[in-house]
Amino acid sequence: MPDRAALLLALLCLAAPAIAGEDAVGPADARRLEHLVLQDCGSCHGLTRKGGLGSPLTPEALAGQDRDLIATVILDGVPNTAMPPWRPLMTEAEAYWIADYLLKDVKK
Amino acid sequence: MTRLAAFLMCSVLAAPGLAQELRATGDMGVVVERATGSVLIVDQSDHAALARVEGFGDLSHASLVFSPDERFAYVFGRDGGLTKLDLLTQKIVGRVVQAGNSIGGAISDDGKLVAVANYEPGGVNIFDADTLEQVAAIPAGGKALGLEDAPGRRFVFSVWDTGETRIVDMSGAEPKVTTLTNIGAEPYDALITDDGRTYIAGLFGEDGLSAIDLWAETPTARRILPHYGRGQQEMPVYKMPHLEGWAKAGDQIVLPAIHHHEVLWIDARTLEETGRTQTHGQPVFAMARPGGRQVWVNFAHPDNDTVQVIDSMTHQIVGEMVPGPAVLHMEFTARGTEAWVSVRDENKVVIYDTTTLKPIGEIAAESPSGIFFTARAHRMGL
Numbered sequence: 001m002p003d004r005a006a007l008l009l010a011l012l013c014l015a016a017p018a019i020a021g022e023d024a025v026g027p028a029d030a031r032r033l034e035h036l037v038l039q040d041c042g043s044c045h046g047l048t049r050k051g052g053l054g055s056p057l058t059p060e061a062l063a064g065q066d067r068d069l070i071a072t073v074i075l076d077g078v079p080n081t082a083m084p085p086w087r088p089l090m091t092e093a094e095a096y097w098i099a100d101y102l103l104k105d106v107k108k
Numbered sequence: 109m110t111r112l113a114a115f116l117m118c119s120v121l122a123a124p125g126l127a128q129e130l131r132a133t134g135d136m137g138v139v140v141e142r143a144t145g146s147v148l149i150v151d152q153s154d155h156a157a158l159a160r161v162e163g164f165g166d167l168s169h170a171s172l173v174f175s176p177d178e179r180f181a182y183v184f185g186r187d188g189g190l191t192k193l194d195l196l197t198q199k200i201v202g203r204v205v206q207a208g209n210s211i212g213g214a215i216s217d218d219g220k221l222v223a224v225a226n227y228e229p230g231g232v233n234i235f236d237a238d239t240l241e242q243v244a245a246i247p248a249g250g251k252a253l254g255l256e257d258a259p260g261r262r263f264v265f266s267v268w269d270t271g272e273t274r275i276v277d278m279s280g281a282e283p284k285v286t287t288l289t290n291i292g293a294e295p296y297d298a299l300i301t302d303d304g305r306t307y308i309a310g311l312f313g314e315d316g317l318s319a320i321d322l323w324a325e326t327p328t329a330r331r332i333l334p335h336y337g338r339g340q341q342e343m344p345v346y347k348m349p350h351l352e353g354w355a356k357a358g359d360q361i362v363l364p365a366i367h368h369h370e371v372l373w374i375d376a377r378t379l380e381e382t383g384r385t386q387t388h389g390q391p392v393f394a395m396a397r398p399g400g401r402q403v404w405v406n407f408a409h410p411d412n413d414t415v416q417v418i419d420s421m422t423h424q425i426v427g428e429m430v431p432g433p434a435v436l437h438m439e440f441t442a443r444g445t446e447a448w449v450s451v452r453d454e455n456k457v458v459i460y461d462t463t464t465l466k467p468i469g470e471i472a473a474e475s476p477s478g479i480f481f482t483a484r485a486h487r488m489g490l
Contacts, residue, residue, distance in 0.1 A: 035453075038143070039143070039434065039452065039453075039475070040346065040347070040409050042168050043168070043169065043347050043348070044348070046166065046168055046169075046186055046209070047142065047143060047166055047167075047168035047186070048166050048168075048186075048187070050166075050186075050187070050208075050209065051209060051227070051228070052168075052169060052186060052209060052211070052227060053211075053227070053251070053268070053296070053348065077344065080313075082294075082296075082312060082345070082348070084344035084345055084346055085344055086344075086346075088344065089346075089409075089410055
């Protein structure tokens, strides 16, 4: 996990009250979301995100995808597949946080 | 083999810590620690962890089976790893990474073969249980899952992508494969009843399940509980239900519904519906206590802090506990006196008295998921 320091730094930045908007993702939310990605998304996509019943979510697999599309898939699911809509359980800001989290290691 | 056994015995006896007492394995178990690629070897009687063993790879969605002598566990990891663990020496004694992405396995009725179901590249690989040398590869044309052992040195599995079930007969020199097509849309998991007779596949792509009578001269797939969700709104599924060989509750079989917050009861012989029980959330495991008097149910995210207990005669909920965040699995002691419950996000296994439904013990574990007691060695379909 080489990016833990970077993430921590990002979390500390987010903790500054002046930055946090009404539905922004705060540090406690970020920790919860990171845990959700690892453990609950991991049920289908694998803890290492190499896939399972769900498709792989590794940086290689996500190369070229944009954050809007990923956030939309998270929020609304993919019809006729096992990917459920997460909108009932999270805000749009949280879905975008997860999209960015998944994309952060994708080589530009 | 005897030389190896003698050598092993000598090395066991040579270790002063282990020589002090002989140890039987009948009250032992293995707890999967999914995030750290490790397992705990536990003692049921002492409510204690005996050892942590590391080096199993990616254990998200891991499961395991036991050798007939209850000494070895074969651990199936997500990353295609098949690892053989010695419960007595507390060491890994064999490991092969046999595929890219796997979803569980089974051991043959005679204990000689271990089979693993693979998502990537698909199909089932079969190994010698002693040496972990591969003895057969059964291609499937898709994601293989719901792999179970059946009497007569057979394995049965289903294929997500194609809606097929395959029966693999390993009793002869070469594998004999029978393919049943059109069992239903997107089978996601399966179970075999403890009499080895009925293979039931859950279907994600349609309301209903598929059942195969393995005692029939020519087994065929039959839809059961067709359209069980008709007229009800479909709910999102945040974790797939799991079917396991603890489904027989007296004369009934209990099954988790999918897309609906209920468990379904069917007559074990006719496979006709006998009732439904509305539950707290999307059920993941519906497991009959040994003897079948009650059924314990856990749930998918975000309702996964709760366990409900259902009376199998009245189908009424008779108990509800909140062990903690992310209850992933439950395991009963062989005669059902205790249930061990893994609470992933509090890093513990909570032990319940199944009569009082009160917690009576706790074991620390790192992100625990599956709990497996050695008595499984002697049950079909586990």
